[in-house]
Amino acid sequence: MAVLSAAALAAGVMTGCGGASDQTGGESSKAAAGSVTLDFFQMKNEAKSVYDEIIAKFEAENPGVKINQISPADSETVFLTNISTGDIPDIMSVYPAEATYKSIMDEGIMADMTGEKVLENAEATAVKMCEHNGKVYTMPFALSSFGIFCNKDMFEEQNLELPETWDDLIKACQTFEAAGITAIACNDKDSVALGQEAERIIGIIKNDVYNDFETVGTSDASFTDADISYVRTMAEAMLELRKYGPKDSLAIGREQATSDFVNNKYPMFISGTWGLAAILKAAPEMNLSMVPIPNPAGEEQSLPINVDIALGYSATTEHPEEALKFIEFCARPEINQILADKEGTPTVIKGVEYHIAPLALMKEKMAGDKTFLTLVNYWPAGMRNEWAIPMQQLLIDQNVDHFLEETDRIVKQYYKES
Known part of the structure; x- marks a missing residue:
């Protein structure tokens, strides 16, 4: 629980909140007469309406079971806070490959689903990504990645192909700039998104760079050393991209960046695949395509992936059969x-x-x-969120050397405490 509390604090929690049900403004009833109500904490707020539809179909088929979906805007922070205070939902969506959620599994909070027949419905590679200490606690439903959404109409207007290499990307940026168009939408106000982008780009440069992070974290090694210069390469690449983004990117959040992108203010938007739902909600007919972020080192391209939707249920729920039935549905x-x-x-x-x-x-x-599991899955819980703070400072002062020093400090601190 101490690990979970620390993770909740790292996610930006100031004080403990009430139960998960309190976040929706309603009361959670676990068991009404003649029926069962299960709390379902759904991590992806943008998928709430879709799950409402799925829940309605489930309840129609299972009239004795009600599903109370909880999906607040700041879902991960709320979830970790509730778990740390013992308010555990019956059913929960988590990111099972990440250290924070593995801690939840270690605490015995999630039921062991190893051997459940429902796991056969998923691709074996995805189930393997959900394994922790030889057991499976979640059912995987979808994988996410990270890339660049491209407005194909704006590319065609400039006679540009969608970028495949880093040189292609910079050439596209320069062409748009010459036409008086700011090339890239950046939502740098969102420190989580900024940390995700940095983490993905450094992994693209070197897929197994998590080994170097562990080396720096557990020895006198430093990312200023010439033989492990990947953080510098990543930092310089992100600064280069910001030359072609809005000057006030640190004041722009995800909603604003999405709105600007769908209104053709920018031809490109760096984001995760999960950002598509909001884009299509605002502009369902938009002519766009996502492309992988090219390798800034100019070497072979590889794609960062993560388990993005996975459902498990509480080891202490009073209604395990009904919880599993919903996941199977x-x-x-x-x-x-x-x-x-x-x-x-x-x-x-x-x-x-x-x-x-x-x-x-x-x-x-x-x-x-040509894929790799995103680096946050190998890092100590909370480290990426902490790392995003000097990342924002880097965008302000553009001092790469100071950023490397701060990266060393944070990595050594977290590996020492882990």
Whole structure:
């Protein structure tokens, strides 16, 4: 629980909140007469309406079971706070490959789903990503990645192809700039998004760079050393991209960046695949495609992936059969098809057809062998959020040497405490 409390604080929690149900403004009833009500903490707020539809279908088929979906805007912070105070939902969506959620598994909070037949509905590689100490605590539904959304109409207006290499990307930025167009939407006010971008880019430069982070964290080594210069390369690449972004990027959050992008203010938007739902909600007919972030070191391209949607249930729920039944229902191909079509994150459920054209290229590459599990899954819990603070400072002062010093300090601190 101490680890979870620290993770909650690292996510920006100032004080403990009430129960998860308090976040929706309503009262949670666990067991009404003749029926069962299960709290379902759903991490992806942008998928709330889709799960409302799925829940309605489940409740129609199972009239004795009610599902109370909890999906606040700052979902991860609320979730970690509630878990740290012992307010555990019956069903929960988590990111099972990340250290924070592995801590939850270690605490015995989540039920062991190893050997459950429902796991056969998912691709074996996705189930493998969910393993922790030889056990599986979650059912995977979708994988995410990170890249650049491109407005294809704006690219065509400038006679540009979508970028495949770093040189292509910079050339596109320069072409848009010459035409008086700011090239890239950046939501740098959101420290989590900024940390995600940095973490993904450094992984693209070197897929197994987590080994170097551990070396720096547990020895006298430093990222200023010439033989482990990957953090410097990443920092310089992010600064280069910001030359072609809005000057006030640190004042722009995700909602504003999305709005500006769909209104054709920028031709490109650096984001995760999960950002598509908000884009299509605002502009369903937008002609766009996501492309992988090219390797700034100019070497072979590889794609960062993570388990983005995975459901498990509480080890102490009073209604384990009903909780598992809901997860099994969500894993039916015809039900997951609803999520895949309307939320858009690339699915791993067998028998589901993927129709999301803007992510077709990413889905294709995610099925290939040039992928790597994102680095946050190897880092101590909370380290990425802490690292995002000097990352924002880097964008202000552009002092790469100071950023490297701060990176060394944070990495050594977290590895020492882990």
